[in-house]
Amino acid sequence: MISIPSLQCSRPNLWLRDHCQCSSCVHEVTKQRLLDTFEIPRDITMQSLSETQEGFNVKCWWSDGHDSYYPKNWLNKFARGDSSRERQGINKASLWTSSIAESLPKVYFKDVMDTDQGVGQWLLNLRIYGFCFVEGCPPTPQDTERLLKRIAFIRQTHYGGFWDFTSDLASKDTAYTQISLEAHTDTTYFSDPAGLQLFHLLSHTHGSGGASLLVDGFKAAQTLKQEDPKAYDMLSTIRLYSHASGNEDTSLQPYQSFPVLNHDVGTGELIQVRWNNSDRAAIDAPFSEVQNWYNAAEKWVQILRDPSMEYWEQLKPGMPLIFDNWRVLHGRSSFTGKRRLCGGYINRDDYISRFKMTNLGRAAVLESVIG
Ligand SMILES: C[N+](C)(C)CCCC[C@H](N)C(=O)O
Numbered sequence: 001m002i003s004i005p006s007l008q009c010s011r012p013n014l015w016l017r018d019h020c021q022c023s024s025c026v027h028e029v030t031k032q033r034l035l036d037t038f039e040i041p042r043d044i045t046m047q048s049l050s051e052t053q054e055g056f057n058v059k060c061w062w063s064d065g066h067d068s069y070y071p072k073n074w075l076n077k078f079a080r081g082d083s084s085r086e087r088q089g090i091n092k093a094s095l096w097t098s099s100i101a102e103s104l105p106k107v108y109f110k111d112v113m114d115t116d117q118g119v120g121q122w123l124l125n126l127r128i129y130g131f132c133f134v135e136g137c138p139p140t141p142q143d144t145e146r147l148l149k150r151i152a153f154i155r156q157t158h159y160g161g162f163w164d165f166t167s168d169l170a171s172k173d174t175a176y177t178q179i180s181l182e183a184h185t186d187t188t189y190f191s192d193p194a195g196l197q198l199f200h201l202l203s204h205t206h207g208s209g210g211a212s213l214l215v216d217g218f219k220a221a222q223t224l225k226q227e228d229p230k231a232y233d234m235l236s237t238i239r240l241y242s243h244a245s246g247n248e249d250t251s252l253q254p255y256q257s258f259p260v261l262n263h264d265v266g267t268g269e270l271i272q273v274r275w276n277n278s279d280r281a282a283i284d285a286p287f288s289e290v291q292n293w294y295n296a297a298e299k300w301v302q303i304l305r306d307p308s309m310e311y312w313e314q315l316k317p318g319m320p321l322i323f324d325n326w327r328v329l330h331g332r333s334s335f336t337g338k339r340r341l342c343g344g345y346i347n348r349d350d351y352i353s354r355f356k357m358t359n360l361g362r363a364a365v366l367e368s369v370i371g
């Protein structure tokens with residue numbers, strides 16, 4: 001007899017019957033439920049349970065007369081329950097500070113373009129470090145777009161899809177100027193902020209500056225939690241509104257307000273940092289809490305601005321940078337002259353899904369679950 005969680009009370013029996021994997025309950029090709037869940041008697045009980053001869057299926061007879069089949073590995077997964085690491089496709093994030101500059105995550109353009117292993121390594125680096133360089137990419141928008149599409153389709157926004165931009169205020173956003181931008185995450189005004197962002201510096205002439213800044217938001221959050229747990233809780237609970245720049249042209253706002261630090265409701269793990277002080281709008285909190293929020297935010301920004309947390313890099317043509325916009329903050333020093341970047345956004349779910357479809361991703365998820 002296969003050992004599965006003791007299904008004593010009715011709820012798991014009902015759940016298990018509802019998840020019968022036989023071909024009349026689940027479409028053989030699409031794996032979608034065909035069964036009418038609400039025809040199952042609420043008090044359904046299991047008459048008996050046994051392993052089939054082949055040993056990989058479990059057979060169940062139910063009080064409603066239905067015979068159910070469950071592949072063993074599916075049942076074992078059910079026994080494991082939900083695993084955030086499995087959902088997030090990660091076994092261990094490696095948090096970093098400025099010393100990451102000595103061992104930068106990097107893959108090669110040719111490997112990413114030609115092999116599943118190359119895409120898998122690119123995305124595994126992203127899951128572990130939150131950013132990755134690609135060496136040997138031809139310095140053209142066309143090749144950069146082809147590279148980005150190895151992950152998934154590019155996310156369309158009010159900035160367009162694949163962008164090729166410079167400091168000409170083509171969009172009413174300070175990214176399209178020469179001023180410095182402090183560490184931030186993009187698109188905090190979307191209900192679902194962009195998951196990944198790629199930058200490829202194509203050229204910078206007649207001027208200097210424009211160095212790129214990265215800060216590991218998960219490391220900054222860990223530091224805040226250690227140094228000031230109350231401030232961490234404040235930034236994890238007080239919610240903010242946010243709106244896109246050039247607001248009269250976009251009036252883009254998320255469906256609700258969100259805290260700076262957002263956690264997996266199942267496991268309590270930090271999943272998303274939403275920090276852009278330029279686009280931040282009202283604080284969705286009682287008047288008495290507002291001062292506390294500012295005190296907590298000041299602590300947060302002190303950590304973000306600590307040089308030991310900052311990794312500065314002068315981007316170069318041929319070496320695109322991609323980063324996890326839910327974890328890694330980015331910024332830029334001011335610059336002069338003509339500076340041209342191209343790049344694009346990828347949705348979070350498409351990024352994680354693509355990773356889990358690579359061999360390395362499948363192995364990483366398995367390892368994260370088995371531990
Ligand atoms: C599209 N491109 C990346 C060039 C500019 C995007 C501007 C993003 C905006 N400042 C924000 O923080 O959401």
Ligand SMILES: O=C(O)CCC(=O)C(=O)O
Pocket residue numbers: 175181186199211212330331332341
């Ligand atoms: O110009 C840069 O290096 C990046 C500007 C920026 O933050 C953005 O485009 O989102």
Ligand SMILES: [Fe+2]
Pocket residue numbers: 175184185186330
């Ligand atoms: Fe940005």
